[in-house]
Amino acid sequence: MMRMTPAAPKVVAMQAMVLERLGEPLKLVERPDPKPTDGEIRVRVAACGVCRTDLHVVDGELPKPKLPIVPGHEIVGRVDAVGGGVEALREDMRVGIPWLGKTCGHCRYCREGRENLCDHPLFTGYTRDGGYASHVVADARYVFPLPESGDDVAAAPLLCAGLIGWRSLKMAGEGKKIGFYGFGAAAHIIAQVARWQGRDIYAFTRSGDVAAQAFARKLGACWAGSSEDTPPEALDCAIIYAPVGALVPAALRAVRKGGRVVCAGIHMSDIPSFPYSILWEERQLQSVANLTRKDGEEFFAIVPQAGIVTQTVPYPLARANDALADLRSGRLQGAAVLVP
Ligand SMILES: [Zn+2]
Numbered sequence: 001m002m003r004m005t006p007a008a009p010k011v012v013a014m015q016a017m018v019l020e021r022l023g024e025p026l027k028l029v030e031r032p033d034p035k036p037t038d039g040e041i042r043v044r045v046a047a048c049g050v051c052r053t054d055l056h057v058v059d060g061e062l063p064k065p066k067l068p069i070v071p072g073h074e075i076v077g078r079v080d081a082v083g084g085g086v087e088a089l090r091e092d093m094r095v096g097i098p099w100l101g102k103t104c105g106h107c108r109y110c111r112e113g114r115e116n117l118c119d120h121p122l123f124t125g126y127t128r129d130g131g132y133a134s135h136v137v138a139d140a141r142y143v144f145p146l147p148e149s150g151d152d153v154a155a156a157p158l159l160c161a162g163l164i165g166w167r168s169l170k171m172a173g174e175g176k177k178i179g180f181y182g183f184g185a186a187a188h189i190i191a192q193v194a195r196w197q198g199r200d201i202y203a204f205t206r207s208g209d210v211a212a213q214a215f216a217r218k219l220g221a222c223w224a225g226s227s228e229d230t231p232p233e234a235l236d237c238a239i240i241y242a243p244v245g246a247l248v249p250a251a252l253r254a255v256r257k258g259g260r261v262v263c264a265g266i267h268m269s270d271i272p273s274f275p276y277s278i279l280w281e282e283r284q285l286q287s288v289a290n291l292t293r294k295d296g297e298e299f300f301a302i303v304p305q306a307g308i309v310t311q312t313v314p315y316p317l318a319r320a321n322d323a324l325a326d327l328r329s330g331r332l333q334g335a336a337v338l339v340p
């Protein structure tokens with residue numbers, strides 16, 4: 001596919017990878033360019049990260065997706081059309097579009113500053129069209145301005161793996177010894193933040209995944225092993241990024257008295273039953289849902305300070321199905337990113 005150059009005409013057909021029916025491969029389709037309405041912008045997509053949540057969407061593991069849907073919620077691009085009433089963004093600005101696409105603004109959660117739990121939200125790439133496309137329309141209020149220059153592919157995974165990873169790190173509390181279960185796109189970013197904060201990182205991977213363990217050590221982990229292993233010291237807290245329910249009792253066994261285990265994913269296989277003794281002594285189990293715009297503002301301020309460098313594997317947009325398959329099989333190190 002041709003990459004658009006600044007000299008290209010602005011009105012072109014939009015290319016998108018579309019999920020028509022759950023469980024089927026995405027199809028490359030051409031659509032008329034979407035028009036932003038009042039309060040919206042249109043973005044010419046430069047890069048869109050592939051998140052594990054996209055797998056849960058295409059596999060039908062999340063309730064009531066919009067169908068057909070264009071997946072993708074780690075979007076970096078430039079504004080190329082602005083709807084009425086949008087003051088904060090203008091054409092050619094470099095922006096990021098995250099998972100949280102819209103909130104109602106008046107439910108109790110919105111009023112309490114917990115818009116991540118809004119009763120009537122829209123989510124990018126799930127209940128409104130996302131970034132596996134050449135163009136995407138977004139509600140301007142939920143879009144993050146990004147620095148004028150920068151590597152678009154490298155920035156894409158920050159929009160969810162980074163941002164919801166950051167929320168999960170806050171939820172984990174202040175503990176110095178922190179465990180990460182699953183060392184993929186989110187953990188490889190959040191490990192860099194945790195190191196910058198001066199924490200000690202314990203990385204847990206699939207049994208025998210020595211490549212992921214070496215990757216974790218390279219990013220500053222003081223210990224890396226299999227998720228069945230007992231770490232050399234009891235942890236203060238642990239974050240579970242892998243969608244595997246069996247990791248919950250494993251992580252509870254790894255944390256000290258009063259320690260906390262955070263489940264960062266949107267979907268997990270069932271959690272096996274476990275003895276109360278591993279939750280006893282004031283251990284806590286917590287899930288993380290979505291993000292707030294405040295999480296994004298905090299996180300994008302930290303990115304340059306912590307010197308975060310992402311590891312990415314770019315794919316052409318038309319190969320989105322291959323990117324999803326590689327993520328599913330655990331073949332990726334770092335984050336897959338689609339480039340239209
Ligand atoms: Zn709400």
Ligand SMILES: [Zn+2]
Nearest residue numbers: 051053160161
């Ligand atoms: Zn995501």
